[in-house]
Amino acid sequence: MNKILLIPEFSSSGGTRSYFIYLLKFYSSQNYDVAIALSKYQLDNEIELLIKHYKYKIYIIPGRREGVKIFLRYFPLNLIFDIFTTFPLFLKERPNLIVVSNGTPGMFIGLILFPVRFMYIFHTYPLKSKIIGLSIIQKLFLNLCLNANKAVVTVSEYSKLQILSYWVPKKKANCIHVIYNSAKNPPLVECTNYDENTTIYRVLTLGHVVWYKNPRLWIEVAQKVIRQKRDMQLEFIWAGEGNLLEECKDLVKQLGLESIKFIGYREDVDALYNNSTLYFQPSLLESHGISVVEAMAHGLPCVTSNAGGLPESVVNGETGIICSPEDAECFISQIIKLLEDDKLRCKMSYSGKLRAKNRFSEEVQYKKMKDLHTSLLHK
Incomplete structure (x- = not known):
C-alpha cells in the first residue's frame, strides 16, 4: 500500500x-x-x-x-x-x-x-x-x-x-x-423559461472579504445597480469572512442600503446558489475561482473580472460577461443587461452548466x- x-x-x-x-x-x-x-x-x-x-x-x-x-x-x-x-x-x-x-x-x-x-x-x-x-x-x-x-x-x-x-x-x-478545481454538477436540464412570478433578484458573491476580491468596487456597483433598477426588488449578497468584513458592513450601513448584505461565512452554499439570479466576482487577483465554477454548475450566469484564471472558467458572452476589474461601469451595465433579459440569462445558464460538466467536473x-x-x- x-x-x-x-x-x-x-x-x-x-x-x-x-x-x-x-x-x-x-x-x-x-x-x-x-x-x-x-x-x-x-x-x-x-x-x-x-x-x-x-x-x-x-x-x-x-x-x-x-x-x-x-x-x-x-x-x-x-x-x-x-x-x-x-x-x-x-x-x-x-x-x-x-x-x-x-x-x-x-x-x-x-x-x-x-x-x-x-x-x-x-x-x-x-x-x-x-x-x-x-x-x-x-x-x-x-x-x-x-x-x-x-x-x-x-x-x-x-x-x-x-x-x-x-x-x-x-x-x-x-x-x-x-x-x-471542480464542482458538483446538478442534473443538466435545459433552461426553457424563468419563473415569471420572481419577486426578488439576487446577485451573489462568495469568498473572503479581502482587498484582492475588490469589495469596495463591489459595493459601488451594487449601490448604482440598485438605484438604477428601482423597478426591481434586488439584493446583493456577499457570503464569506475576511479582514475587511466589518469595514464593509459599516460602509453599507452608512449608505443606508439594506439590500446590500455581507452575511459572513455560510455552510449552506448550495441554497445560496439555488436562490440567486446572477453571480458577480470583480476580483483584482484570482488563480482560478472555485466559486465561479460552482456558480456555473448551478446555472448562474457569471459577471466577473478578467483577472488571473477567471477567463479560463467564464467564456465571455457565452457563460457570462467579463469586465476589467477597475471598470465599474462595465459591471453595472452588464449586470443590468442580464437582469433585464430572461432569455439571455437562460441561454448562459445552460451553457455554464455544460461547461462546468465538461471541463470542471x-x-x-x-x-x-x-x-x-x-x-x-x-x-
Missing part, C-alpha cells in the same frame, strides 16, 4: 480548506495509507471528525502564525523551519510520496529536499511585488531540486505562467501540471489527480 504524508495549509474557510477536504476523500478512494501534519489552529471539529472518519493519522506540528512569523518571511529561514518540523515525521512514516497543499508561495517547499517523491499543490501564484528579491534564490533552489519525481500542481494556465515567470525556471515547465479532476499520482508513485 502506498503511503502519503500530507501537509496542508488552510484557514477556517475558503478554497484551500475545500481542497484539503477533497484530498481526504480522494486518498480514501485510492486506498492510500495517509498521515497528515497539521497545526493546532487547523484542527477544528469538522476537520477532526473527517480525519477520524477516514481513519488517517494526525501529527501536530508548530504553526507559523505567532511570534516566528516575521522571521519566516525569509526563504532560508522558511527552509530550515520546513525541514526541522517535518523531517522527524518523514523518518517515522517513510512515505512513498509527500504532498503539500497550500496557497502561500514557498511554504513547505523545503520538503522537496527529502529523498522521496514530492507533489506541491499550489492554489495561487507568486506576485512579482511580493516575491521580488526572493525569486533568484527560489529559482536557483527549484532549478536544482525539481525533476521527474517532483511535481508542482497549479489550478490554471494563468497561474502556471506566473509560476514560470517569477518562481520556477522555464526549462522545468514539464514539472508543472494544471489541474482545475469532479470526474475530470479525479482522473487527472489519479493519473498524476500513479505516474509519480510508479516511476
